[in-house]
Amino acid sequence: VDESGMTGESDHVKKNRDINPYLIATSTIQTGTDNRMIVTAVGEHTEYGQIMATFRTEPEQTPLQVKLHKMAVLIGKVRI
16 A cells, blocks of 8 residues: 555555554555455544644634624614
8 A cells, every 4th residue: 555645655555454454545555456445534534634634724804804894793783
């Protein structure tokens, strides 16, 4: 299995169902026969997903959005 997309290592890793059955997201199978796998996690629940979640930040409001929000609050107070 080539796990270089996740680990950065160029060496291929041998996998078998008894000793090392787990594949990492972005892995590619290089050689083998009768390959089967079971998906146990997807999205943010994978190693890759957890790493990508660390890069996610909340978007900041632009100065215009801040002013529009203040105006909307004032309009809401005036109408009541």
